[in-house]
Amino acid sequence: MPEVMLAGRTIPYVLVRNPRSRHVRMSLxxxxxxxxxPMRLPEHEIDRAVRSKERWLLRHHELLEPAVPDPLIDGQMLPFLDGELELGIRQAARGSVRLRAEEGRLAVAAPDTDAVRPLVERAYRQAARGWFGLMCDMYAQRMGVQFTSIGIRDPRTRWGSCSARGALSFSWRLMMAPERVAEYVVVHEMAHLVHLDHSPAFWNLVRRLSPDHDIxxxxxxxxxxxLSRAPGASARPPLT
Ligand SMILES: [Zn+2]
Incomplete structure (x- = not known):
């Protein structure tokens, strides 16, 4: 994977050669x-073009910076797909966490405030394993494709991935996105099981499965x- 160094950080990117393109374009x-x-543009010129868009990249620096999250407090509402969870925090010598989606509760027992966030993350990761498992099974059946594994990760600049061997991975943070957004990422990565590129054929398949994915x-x-700083104090931005 090519990468560019910007403000002391290494940012990997996916390079696509496009016979119809006359300029270097970037998107997230x-x-x-x-x-x-463009097809024959030398790599050092691509590198230079990416650097020249430093301002644009830094505007999206939240995706590149390590997130500085807000403290989590007792009674706070946390986004959970299209629902919410009320966070309950109590002090206990040993940390534990319980997520009850049907009751809309996330109960954390923690020895101190620093222990709360990792426990909340642990519960979200566990929920993500279940939810992405169900979604991937459903789309595998619908699309007639097979995957080899599902990993739940926390990559800073990507929400999902699909390897050439059919290994899917997703960010647990998508459990805090609107459900349709998380489902779109499933569709996007599973469409890579058919097309390992972002060709027009790939986007046609995505459009068939998720007609309004532009949203x-x-x-x-x-x-x-x-999303990369959530859950925090600010409410989830709405879909537009
Ligand atoms: Zn993709």
């Missing part, structure tokens, strides 16, 4: 930064920074 996708370039892409593009 669920897979991270994507650079589209989801715009939300991820505009609010990926919020």
């Amino acid at each position: 996708t669920p897979d991270g930064l994507r650079v589209s370039a 989801d892409r715009v939300w991820l593009r505009d609010h990926g920074g919020w």
Whole structure:
């Protein structure tokens, strides 16, 4: 994967050679930064073009910076797909966490405030394993495709990935996105089981499965920074 050094950080990107493109273009996708370039443009010129868009990249720096999250407090409402969870925190010598989605409660027992966030994350990761498992099974059946594994991760600049061997991975943070956005990322990555590129054929397949996915892409593009710091004090930005 090519990468560019910017403000002391290494930012990997997906490079796509496009016979119809005359300029270098950049976009943020669920897979991270994507650079589209003319067929024969030398790599050092692509690198220079990406650097020249430093301002644009830094405007999306939330996706690149380590997130500084707000403290979590007792009674706070946390986004959970299209629902919410009321966070209950009590002190206990040993940390534990319980997520009851049907009751809309996330109960954390923690020895101190620093222990709360990792426990909340643990509960979200566990919920993500279940939810992405169900969604991937459903789409595998619908699309007639197979995957080899599902990993739940926390990558800073991408929300999902699909390897050539059919290994899918998703960010647990998508459990805090609107449900349709998380589902779009599933569709996007599973469409890579058929097309390992972002070709017109790939996007046609995505459109068939998720006709209004522009709404989801715009939300991820505009609010990926919020998602990478969530859960925090600010409410989830709405879909537009
Ligand atoms: Zn992709």
